[in-house]
Amino acid sequence: MTVHSLPSWLVWQQRPFPDANLLLLPGRHAAMVDSGFVGHAPETAAWVMARTRRLDLVVNTHWHSDHVGGNALLQSLGAGIVASVVDADALQRRDAGCCVSEYLDQPVPQYSVDRRVSDGQVLRLGEADWEVIRTPGHTPGHLALWQPEERLLVVGDALSDYDVGWVNLALDGVEASRTALESLERLADLSARVLLPSHGPLPEDAGAALAAAIRRAQRLVDDPAGAVWYGARRVFAYALMIRGGIPVDDVETYLLDRDWLLDGARLLNCDADDFAGDLVAAMLRAGSVVHRDGRLHAAAEHTPVTSESIDVPLPRAWPAVAHHQ
Structure with a gap:
């Protein structure tokens, strides 16, 4: 699978760490998925604004620093922030665990959530409808996005072509690995045509990438x-x-x-x-x-x-x- 197999109404850019990849959905309901690391927030905003006159929404797959670091700047430019109910509620508490920023020693600039979403909700992003898929494991509030007509699946950090998301057994419990595995199995059942991961390239074979991720996740469960x-x-x-x-x-x-x-x-x-x-x-x-x-x-x-x-x-x-x- 190559970038050229993506529909014309979607703009995707692979970026190295410490950022997440960029996914922009221009149109009447212009949106992007995740916003990268704070250290490159100005570059992220410039990339977005060069491709759309306005940005209505930023949808966060989860609240780690490499996914929400541009939220504050984009919110100041008029974008609303969308996050899972789990992340939104925890963010509202403003405790030391917020964004796991202090625990991981990873900076996150202040932002707020404008819209909370739950499993099964449909979001109009760009010119298409996307279904929210709850995929806890890497974090309790992690979510994926599914576009059934094109069979596109935004997987966040659930997996990439070479890895699966790490799990925090100390904060999220020993069952976090099992939860991550179950989320991957749920994603595999969708039979996606294209996986859009937050890190690394687009997998050439979506089914093979998910099967490999399930095997890797099983190892985390077993060990x-x-x-x-x-x-x-x-x-x-x-x-x-x-x-x-x-x-x-x-x-x-x-x-x-x-x-x-x-x-x-x-x-x-x-x-x-x-x-x-x-x-x-x-x-x-x-x-x-x-x-x-x-x-x-x-x-x-x-x-x-x-x-x-x-x-x-x-x-x-x-x-x-x-x-x-």
């Missing part, structure tokens, strides 16, 4: 310790990406200050110091992180961000806002 390691590697690599690396001498201190690292050590029944050291050593052996210029860097392709662009208040410091329906 909870492996699921903890998988999540830790993903979160730490992302931290290195958005910070331009971390000085080698500061890596241990950084990790031991992170709640996700401490929770991982608890779930693995090991000392946090040992887990931090083993994590770095394992990622160095795998080539997923590298030493360069006295810093530890993520090896995966990613676009740099400035330190100023990620200097935003934590969600617990956001002022309360009126609840939107």
Whole structure:
């Protein structure tokens, strides 16, 4: 499957980390799915406005920083934010867990949800109707979008052509892996023609990609310790990406200050110091992180961000806002 197989009323762009891919649906009800990382919010907004005179909606598949980072800017330009009921309710509480921003040490600028959506609701996006499909697992509020006429399936972080979304067993419980697997099985039942993932290219074969994702998700169910390691590697690599690396001498201190690292050590029944050291050593052996210029860097392709662009208040410091329906 290639980008050229997409309908003409849809604009899609693959982007490297720390951003999510862009999906724009121009038309009478102009909308986009997710908004990328805050460090590239101006570039995201410029890309959108170059392709549509206005943007009515931003639909978030879930509230992680690489999916909602452009929300605030696009909302200030007139777009309404659409999110799952689960994410909208938690966002309204403005607690320390909002967007998992503080827990993961990933910046998210303040935004509010204008419309809450539930499983089975239909949204008019661009020139087509899309059905909301609840797909918890990667996060409790994760959702997918299904366009039945063209058999297009927006999968968010449920899967990509090379991976499945990591699961947070510490915050979401040991059943999170099973929940993610069940969501993938539900998506497979739709027999999509094209999968639109948030990361990586369009899978060439939608059915094969879903089948592979189901096998990967089953491994997370069967191996909870492996699921903890998988999540830790993903979160730490992302931290290195958005910070331009971390000085080698500061890596241990950084990790031991992170709640996700401490929770991982608890779930693995090991000392946090040992887990931090083993994590770095394992990622160095795998080539997923590298030493360069006295810093530890993520090896995966990613676009740099400035330190100023990620200097935003934590969600617990956001002022309360009126609840939107």
